[in-house]
Amino acid sequence: MGILINKNTKVIVQGITGHEGSFHTQRMIEYGTQVVAGVVPGKGGQSFTEGGVSIPIFNTVESAVRETDANASVVFVPRQFAPDAIMEAADAGCEVIVTITEGIPVNDMLRVVNYVNSRTMAVLIGPNCPGIVTVDECKIGIMPGHIFKKGPVGLISRSGTLTYEVVDTLTRGGVGQSTCIGIGGDPVIGTTFLDLLMEFQADDETEAVVLIGEIGGSDEEEAAEYIPELGKPVVAFISGRTAPPGKRMGHAGAIISGGKGTAESKIKAFEKAGVPVANTVQEIPPLLKELL
Amino acid sequence: MKIHEYQAKELFSQFDIPILPGRVAFNVEEALSIAGEFGLPVVIKAQVHVGGRGKAGGIKVAKTFQDVEVHSKNILSMEIKGLPVKKVLIAKAVDIREEYYLGLTLDRDARLIVFIFSTAGGIDIEEVAATSPEKITRVNIDPLFGVMDFQLKKLIYDSRVDNDKIKDILKIARKLYECYIAVDASLAEINPLAILTSGEVVALDAKLIIDDNALYRQPKLEQLREIGDDLDELEAEAQKLHLAYVHMPKDKRGSIGVMGNGAGLVMNTMDEVTRAGGMPNNFLDIGGTATPEVVEASLNHILKDEVVQGILINVFGGIVRCDIVAEGLLKAYERLPRKVPIVIRMTGTNEDLARELLEGTPLIYASSTEEGACKIVELVGRQN
Numbered sequence A: 001m002g003i004l005i006n007k008n009t010k011v012i013v014q015g016i017t018g019h020e021g022s023f024h025t026q027r028m029i030e031y032g033t034q035v036v037a038g039v040v041p042g043k044g045g046q047s048f049t050e051g052g053v054s055i056p057i058f059n060t061v062e063s064a065v066r067e068t069d070a071n072a073s074v075v076f077v078p079r080q081f082a083p084d085a086i087m088e089a090a091d092a093g094c095e096v097i098v099t100i101t102e103g104i105p106v107n108d109m110l111r112v113v114n115y116v117n118s119r120t121m122a123v124l125i126g127p128n129c130p131g132i133v134t135v136d137e138c139k140i141g142i143m144p145g146h147i148f149k150k151g152p153v154g155l156i157s158r159s160g161t162l163t164y165e166v167v168d169t170l171t172r173g174g175v176g177q178s179t180c181i182g183i184g185g186d187p188v189i190g191t192t193f194l195d196l197l198m199e200f201q202a203d204d205e206t207e208a209v210v211l212i213g214e215i216g217g218s219d220e221e222e223a224a225e226y227i228p229e230l231g232k233p234v235v236a237f238i239s240g241r242t243a244p245p246g247k248r249m250g251h252a253g254a255i256i257s258g259g260k261g262t263a264e265s266k267i268k269a270f271e272k273a274g275v276p277v278a279n280t281v282q283e284i285p286p287l288l289k290e291l292l
Numbered sequence B: 001m002k003i004h005e006y007q008a009k010e011l012f013s014q015f016d017i018p019i020l021p022g023r024v025a026f027n028v029e030e031a032l033s034i035a036g037e038f039g040l041p042v043v044i045k046a047q048v049h050v051g052g053r054g055k056a057g058g059i060k061v062a063k064t065f066q067d068v069e070v071h072s073k074n075i076l077s078m079e080i081k082g083l084p085v086k087k088v089l090i091a092k093a094v095d096i097r098e099e100y101y102l103g104l105t106l107d108r109d110a111r112l113i114v115f116i117f118s119t120a121g122g123i124d125i126e127e128v129a130a131t132s133p134e135k136i137t138r139v140n141i142d143p144l145f146g147v148m149d150f151q152l153k154k155l156i157y158d159s160r161v162d163n164d165k166i167k168d169i170l171k172i173a174r175k176l177y178e179c180y181i182a183v184d185a186s187l188a189e190i191n192p193l194a195i196l197t198s199g200e201v202v203a204l205d206a207k208l209i210i211d212d213n214a215l216y217r218q219p220k221l222e223q224l225r226e227i228g229d230d231l232d233e234l235e236a237e238a239q240k241l242h243l244a245y246v247h248m249p250k251d252k253r254g255s256i257g258v259m260g261n262g263a264g265l266v267m268n269t270m271d272e273v274t275r276a277g278g279m280p281n282n283f284l285d286i287g288g289t290a291t292p293e294v295v296e297a298s299l300n301h302i303l304k305d306e307v308v309q310g311i312l313i314n315v316f317g318g319i320v321r322c323d324i325v326a327e328g329l330l331k332a333y334e335r336l337p338r339k340v341p342i343v344i345r346m347t348g349t350n351e352d353l354a355r356e357l358l359e360g361t362p363l364i365y366a367s368s369t370e371e372g373a374c375k376i377v378e379l380v381g382r383q384n
Helices: A019-031 A061-068 A082-091 A106-119 A161-172 A193-201 A219-229 A263-272 A281-291 B005-014 B028-038 B065-076 B125-131 B149-157 B163-182 B212-217 B233-240 B263-275 B292-303 B322-335 B351-358 B369-380
Strands: A010-014 A034-039 A055-058 A072-075 A096-099 A123-125 A131-134 A138-141 A150-157 A177-182 A208-214 A234-239 B022-025 B042-046 B059-062 B088-092 B096-107 B112-118 B136-141 B185-196 B201-203 B207-210 B244-247 B256-260 B282-285 B310-321 B342-349 B363-366
Touching (some): A010 A082, A019 A138, A034 A061, A055 A061, A061 A082, A072 A082, A072 A138, A096 A138, A106 B112, A106 B212, A150 A161, A161 A177, A161 A208, A161 B310, A177 A193, A193 A208, A193 A219, A208 B263, A219 A234, A234 A263, A234 A281, A234 B263, B005 B022, B005 B163, B005 B207, B028 B042, B028 B065, B042 B065, B065 B088, B096 B125, B096 B136, B096 B163, B112 B125, B112 B149, B125 B136, B136 B149, B149 B163, B163 B185, B207 B212, B233 B244, B256 B263, B256 B292, B263 B282, B292 B310, B292 B322, B310 B322, B310 B369, B322 B342, B322 B351, B342 B351, B342 B369, B351 B363, B363 B369
Parallel strands (some): A010 A034, A034 A055, A072 A096, A096 A123, A150 A177, A208 A234
Antiparallel strands (some): A131 A177, B022 B088, B042 B059, B042 B088, B096 B112, B096 B185, B112 B136, B185 B201, B185 B207, B244 B282
């Protein structure tokens, strides 16, 4: 179980022959992910043969889906080509599209997100994200596989390494996970906290959710409003309490502008919704244990 | 990336958005000669990358050449919100009948573009939104479809605008959207959009912010970047070194340097330092790879601020090998221009090997972010 992906998910890697794509394809296969095809325009008919595997490469996502019954895709292609690659995957019927690529212009992402949401049924995760893992079943993206442990907690985060830090702390603290998703640090992303909370609500395996937010935007506030209806306990954590306003803190979306998107506003929204907010990462496992 | 009013106006005029002639002066002599060319009166406007120039005295009308001399001299020696004014725009002064606001920006919550119009122009739009929101109309634009005529009509006709000018304003709005998309803007603003006593409709001011992620395909705009203009010295230098570095503002700047791999992790490390009673000096994200070269360049950069008395490094390994990072750090430490206590928190592959390597060296190992923060604060002393 878990959400969005599981052991039956068949994955296409767009940009499988690139440095990142090639490396992480091997890590995904090691984890047990069914990587069934690669897509590289112009290299159709060739095979990806690294680390003792052989995966067919196709010119288009559509042909890869037709030949392999793939239902998910991960996008590693450079930012100039990534917007089109995402829309191609959505058009070809991929149900889940994970975009690792960073640095995509925001106006491009506006087009992509609105295309994917209005014309297709695909769930877009990212861009500029570490991906998604349904523990012991399927890993799509670049998260380190060894830190996860099967269990009842779902996790949603805007961050990369901070997500790993939290997962690692949960695992060491004896709290296992169902599905963990990094939704990405850009101002315009496909899937938001709220979308994924609804997915977790419907998942029998998930008994509680950890939500890792950061400064910028108001997705956390929007999610907080929904939590009382969720019927499952949530623990929240916000990074960037010390971040100065007007400065972009690494992620394109992590910026307090015009007094909006502060850590205080997000923490307040969670507290108002009755959601405990951990002060440190270490506080998350005990808070969860209380609620489970 | 912010660009100056005069640069934005140049771009606007390429899209047939009417502007008034103007030129930039870097000193009083140039200001006088431009004023002589245009004929009096002229308006003198500070060119800096902050809002609120008018309130700060950075915009003046000059009716005589003596005025031009006095005002341009004053403005060119002025600092506005901490930024020194290095140039002024000299433009022909005109008589204004009405001032409106027209702007386009990203609506992050709606995941659409938003067109904003107001009949209360010439003042800060956020102020108008707070005091008289009824004077503002908005329309969301889906970039998949582009802007549609009915949307613009809704935007403009709902306001109390002279009917004979509506066509001109609609045309400018269409052009502004065209420009917004073509230059990869995240903000395009005309404030005020003025109706002159002569009946002309012109963009009296222009503001454009370009999406940094799009500069790779906007080479001409990239050339307009003025490193250092809205950055402090160390931030400007970091940009040249391709380091994701933010210097804390002066009033909140402590003596603990902070670096790590990943933006969220580094932000959290700063939060932990503060919780432990210290004050971070900076934010520095070394990115996913954490190569010895990047780590060394980052350490050197943080140490350029003499205030820094200790550094906390936070590396979540995952697939990075901790022993290699530790070896690289030890070598880098030898070469550092000045030695301060360094605490390193690492988890990941070969964590134990890394811990052994660091034992008995000046580099102090920590196994969690919290522990690392406590150790560095202990070494540097409490600050809050």
